[in-house]
Amino acid sequence: MNQPTRQVDPAAKGPNVLHESDIGSGEKSPGELETEEMIREIPPLPPSGGKQDKPLS
Numbered sequence: 001m002n003q004p005t006r007q008v009d010p011a012a013k014g015p016n017v018l019h020e021s022d023i024g025s026g027e028k029s030p031g032e033l034e035t036e037e038m039i040r041e042i043p044p045l046p047p048s049g050g051k052q053d054k055p056l057s
Helices: 030-040
Strands: none
C-alpha cells in the first residue's frame, strides 16, 4: 500500500514561541513591534502654513 504523505507542522517554520511576550508583562508582541516599525517608515506630512492650493468650488 501507499505510505501516507507526512504533514509538516506549519508552526515548525515560524519563529520560536519563546520570542513571544508574556501576557500581562507589559512587553510588546512581535506584531506590535512590526506595526510600530511600519508606522515609523511613513514619511511625515509637509509643514502647514505654506503655499496652499485653491479650494474646490
